[in-house]
Amino acid sequence: MNLFAEIRDLITSTLDQMVSAGTLPEGLNFDPITAEPPRDPAHGDMATNAAMVLAKPAGMKPRDIAEVLAAKLAEDPRVTSAEIAGPGFLNLRLAPSVWQEIAKTVLSEGTAFGRGTLGQGKKVNVEYVSANPTGPLHVGHTRGAVFGDALASLLDFAGYDVTREYYINDGGAQVDVLARSVYLRYQEAHGQEVAFPDGTYPGDYLIAVGEALKDKVGDAYLDKGEQFWISDIREFATEKMMELIRSDLKALGVEMDVFYSEKSLYGTGRIEAALQDLKDKGLIYEGVLEPPKGKKPEDWEPREQTLFKSTDHGDDVDRPVMKSDGGWTYFAPDIAYHYDKVQRGFDQLIDVFGADHGGYVKRMKAAVSALSGGTVPLDIKLTQLVKLFKNGEPFKMSKRAGTFVTLRDVVDQVGPDVTRFVMLTRKNDAMLDFDFDKVLEQSRENPVFYVQYAHARVASVLRKAAEAGIAADDATLAGADLSLLDHDSELGVLRKLGEWPRLVETAARTNEPHRVAFYLYELAADLHGHWNKGNEVPSLRFIQDDAATAQAKIALARATAIVIAAGLGILGVTPAEEMR
């Protein structure tokens, strides 16, 4: 249940009455009518634009509509006043009991408060990370992993049936490179001197793989040609790399439902089947692409190749699906993979890519649009670069991988909770600065700390209550006399709690989990502010001599902690019981 939706229902049903009474003409569209908290709390608890939106189609003045509507709305017990303001806004004030009821609901529903029905159980597939199985995850992957995982949790919370999926790019040439690199480490494990030419992976993380290969096959591959071992080592190495990646993800607290192998698409007719589907729709043809303008590749020559007519589905140019040597381009298995997702019956697809894949968005959307006949929407979220700092100085190097900072480097230094929260303090398509020192700072400047601190403070209150012999379990608190929460400061926190279900909806609708992080920061600020008012106004403190009063006050604190815990749960962050 969502208070804003309830009030909106009240407004629209009142308007219906006005239509029946002949005050308003029939056939009006109520869709654009909103009920939302006004920017300025001085305007009241709830504002609606109904009169302004309806004025023109109804052929009436906004004020005339607003006056009738206001009078009728004021009759509802939940509404204490309805005032017309500005160009025709209707500002509603709600009875304190409406807000007090929210605390009660939170306490009885627990962290399920705010769980939505927006998704209606629809099946949505969230594909994220999908890093090549050629090495450990780096910072860029980390942001994608955190974003995708939080988005998946958010959608789950909003009532979707979510599948978390990782696409393993184990079919392309980069896996041969991996195999050759592992072979070098294998030779090294046998005591040979090796050099890593360009086009191989020199990172230390393959040393152990070389050792493991030696343990497995002994010297069977030594002094043998590539054709003898490449296939075996490819399989062995990707398996090892996926183990590494899974453990990286685990360190971050990410667990996938499905790991989908690109390789499994080859030799099984599945790529062919997907392309046949497009062919049947007349979207595959042989043709020659224009060279890109402005940039002149040295070796450009016109070439006839097999193309997907993605321009029919919103792309800028058609895209090749087959290379000149007859092999598939990377796009072909991707088409087949998304074809498979569509066939698995997902109602919605979401891909999370790094910003460097921006040029890939249109063709992928075109493919899904074509394959599903436009029935399955694909949303592609790009996560922008992460810039790393230490002591305000940028840095890039990693001991482990040699060339890039790994997910492990980050998680080992600051922990999974901080990593996750900080990665979500910026919207996905904006660049993110990540400073190893600042994220560990314990001050208001650091949102992770600030939110955790609010939660810990409530835990502290509960401990004090226990010492004082005040019963403060959730059931008892839910039964407390919450009409005692009538101070502005208390009602302010309650209002914020009331926004939670609505926030979940908008965040889920826009696929923007960062909104949760920002909301939690605001909620924490409200709690901290309220807390400090207890310094001047003792009646606002949580612990009171009278047990019944104390329970009402503690109920507010506890309800806040519950919503914080629920929000942190979506972000994948553990709420702190105390600060250390």
Place this chain on the structure above:
RNA sequence: GGACCAUUAGCUCAGCUGGAUAGAGCGCUGCCCUCCGAAGGCAGAGGUCAGAGGUUCGAAUCCUCUAUGGUCCGCCA
């Protein structure tokens, strides 16, 4: 040459898909601990929402152009 993203206070960023006087943090100025954790709070100063047009009752938000920065652009995934 084209595509995509960004541009909001001195700095770092939000802004609930078109609403009222555009909000936080840092920094700056001045305050608040005998008090549940001051690791906090309150108040003040600070803005031509990159620029120019357009759409309408109403634009930071939608459309067009321009400027600046970033990512990318056939046989790498």
